[in-house]
Amino acid sequence: MEYVSPIDESVREPISFAARPVSVAGKRVALLDITKARGAEFLDQVERRLHERGAETFRLAKEIFSKPASTEVIEEIALRGDLTVEGLAD
């Protein structure tokens, strides 16, 4: 039996994870605050530990947690960063 699919097959392709770095030393790490409560505090701790391990960091924030990051934020991460840490929830 043939059916008309409600699904857009083109978006079902699995996306592989990027290769994990062996070390964060010397890496530029984007710290993305999604603006959930206390997310910044979490990222403060992550940032301190990343610095201890020799990583550089830079901070960004989403306009609001409930919407996707803007193109500008994504582009800045892509241009400046090697890795990203996202402070996800409260």
Next chain:
Amino acid sequence: MAAVEHEFTLPRVDSGPVSLSTLLAPGPLVLVFVHADCPTSMLALRRLATVDDDASVVCIAEERPEAAARLARRAGFSHTVLAEPAPYAVSRSFGVETVPTAVQVGADGAVVGTVVGWDAAAYESLLGVAFDGEPRLKPGCVARGLYGERPGGLDELEDMLERGWSDGLPVVPPTPERVEAMLGGRDPARSLGLVPPAHGDATLERVASCAVLAGCRPSYFPVVVAAVEAALEPRFNAHGIAVTTQPAGPILVVNGPVRDQLGVNSGMGALGPGARANAAIGRALRLVLTLTGGARPGALDRATLGHPGKLSCCFAENEEASPWPSLHVERGFEAAASTVTLFAGDAPLSISDHRSRTPEELAATLAWAAAGQWSPFWWPMDDTSLFVVCPEHAALFADAGWSKERVRATMFEAVVRPASELRRGETTPLVHAADDATAVRKWTSPEKIVLVVAGGEAGRFSAVFGPCDGMKTEPVTKEIRWST
């Protein structure tokens, strides 16, 4: 050429038909049966795409040729691909019940061995190659050739659930004939936009497929289209509503002549079961968000609990019982227009009040019922509370000559508490920073209180839908266009 066992002829996706005996001329081969709705099939094809000896692996996709070609393209599989549409006689002749199934075929067509599902070690043994990466084992999916064949097994309705084309309840299978009837001559390729969170393209054909699945009559389709258009307005924030841990879902309110034309219930039991239009239209939007948009519960839909109205929540305003301008007129449309307004909210709370005799009393009762919304000490809320006022309650306000604005303003003023009483559990930054005596209201403005009239003529039960606090979602109204 000598006859071989299991002889068949199927079309290659990149050229004409080919027979098994022709394929076997260079030597034994491995037939890999797959179909496009099976993630394990995709996994197997991606892995097998890396095998060098392209003469030994032949994919048989239980699909029409164009679907089989698309599947191979997505997998990066450049070896031979054959398409086998229904009734899947070749798959059945090899006893394929699961995809992927690899069947090793000798030069005489006899089956030498089989591998069911993805089993990297078994494939390595079969092909003499090594496969990198996880998973090493993954169960397969039901083969299309099995549908309707096994007594007591999969029938057409079970097939829909197997594919995941459902909200958990049985659906109407979207055959090409049903979808064509739903489309009613509209352009199937026309796109309404990308549906978050997975950004599937909402072509009219896919929306029509969802409408069929949901049980819509073709006459409902323009309402479904308008609802999808509303959901895709950025200010509705369908992305946030889809993926949130909140129990949020879309609430559809229908206004105008379309209510009578389609039988969208605005009267007795308007928020409950019984009316096909209410149930199917709301359900169709849910299926568009879930299937085309990829907001599957437990996957990208991360709701902690959800709520029953996420299956479907659609009702009409009882404009005839309302003393006020209807919702769509309030929102700038002509009274003669037919519209659908989309709110984001969670489960409704019933508000019983059979004793109030003044509009002040009743406004306070309705408003205080919402005082515990979101969280009992979360004041103020900056999001919409949708009140469904029953006709008897509306009549009390009408008898007193109260406008909708006056009701709204009175409700807003009624619910107020000192900050000192709100410092428990989840509190707002405003309360956190305020002096004890500071008066705090439940809403940031009267405009956050939306009133629509619906329900049967007897009984004094109104209701209020919970808000999506912090979601930055706005109600969106779209006109229903019959020529969509």
